[in-house]
Amino acid sequence: MHNRIDRENLEKEALASYAMLSCNTRGRKLKEKENVYRSVYQRDRDRIIHATAFRRLEYKTQVFVNHEADYYRTRLTHSIEVAQIARTIARALRLNEDLAEAISLAHDIGHTPFGHSGEEALHQIMKDKGGFEHNKQGLRVVDQLEYKYFDFPGLNLTYEVREGIIKHKTSYDNPVADTKGFVKDEYPTLEARIVNYADEIAYNNHDLDDGLKGNFISIEDLYNNVYMIKEYWDYLKEKYENKDNELILKKLIRNLIGKQITDVIEETERNIKVLNIKTIKDVRKTDGIVSFSNKMVEKQKELKKYLYENLYKHHKVVKMSNRAKRIIRGLFEAYMEDINQLPPQFKRRIDKDNVERIVCDYIAGMTDRYSQDEYTRLYLPYAKI
Secondary structure (H helix, E strand, O other): OOOOOHHHHHHHHOOOOOOOHHHHHOEEEEOOOOOOOOHHHHHHHHHHHOOHHHHHHHHHHOOOHHHHOOOOOEEHHHHHHHHHHHHHHHHHHHOOHHHHHHHHHOOOOOOOOOOHHHHHHHHOOOOOOOOOHHHHHHHHHHHHHHHOOOOOOOOOHHHHHHHHOOOHHHHHHHHOOOOOOOOOOOOOOOOHHHHHHHHHHHHHHHHHHHHHHHHOOOOHHHHHHHHHHHHHHHHHHHHOOOOOOHHHHHHHHHHHHHHHHHHHHHHHHHHHOOOOOOOOOHHHHHHOOOOOOOHHHHHHHHHHHHHHHHHHHOHHHHHHHHHHHHHHHHHHHHHHHHHOOOOOHHHHHOOOOOOOOOOHHHHHHHOOHHHHHHHHHHOOOOOOO
């Protein structure tokens, strides 16, 4: 039989000296008796998976609204893909896979319906009331808004997982300056930082994949404008010259992901040696440990620029984005006009938070589908309530 203490001892033997051991956690906001068999980070992961907000990610937009086609990524499938990439990197670097997985699964748990369009709309609405940022909202979800336990609000996750949520950073995620409850001017664990890179690898390549499948962009145009695509496409077409183009495209996406994962593993390993990282204390005081190589950074810049100009600014995507913002604004105005339209569990919080924040919480927790249906119920006279 293998229990939690055995697991902790295995971590001490198998993981690197700079990995975050579960036995060294800074703990939970409220002290609990820990599970007999699961480590603290395994328990956090399981709490996240069973959270209502996590399940709702299935119907929240990544780039394309879910109902447009069955095969587009959602926030849920994206989070699972990030976790898979992060575990691969963590294992190669002898870091704590359970911690990396838990942070990965929770990194988008505070996202609004309609992806970044919904976030932008709520931030604009809330600009004079503290704004809206999905890392901060994610922490709010796991600390306060989930309602599952008798003894505490939220999920009562460990410090390191909560830190990974609030300090998550990519090209599209900028942590807020307000990190109350966390040590100031301290860098997060390496496990949290590899999630940042796993997220970038996942969304760049899977947005590319969805864009190609949906005919928003073409392989011919990519070939002529993105060197990394041309480089791998030429190699694959020569190697598999008699194979179906669709299968070659799938192989292309896998190759792109694989090359970027390998690059971040090898570059991070070099950085650890150069920076003489030996302990978790070294990790906490040192920036720039996890990174891509300079060559990969340049290749990615070109790909990101192409995606921004040709996919994210595609006229159909812009239409979806603007429609989403109108829905979010309309919902907010309707609830603010009469707070009694909110469900009872949100109305009960009026004495704890300002009304605008409560309405914001309610809208942020909606799925794309529910928000559209709710908009119809609130504004169309013949819609069923």
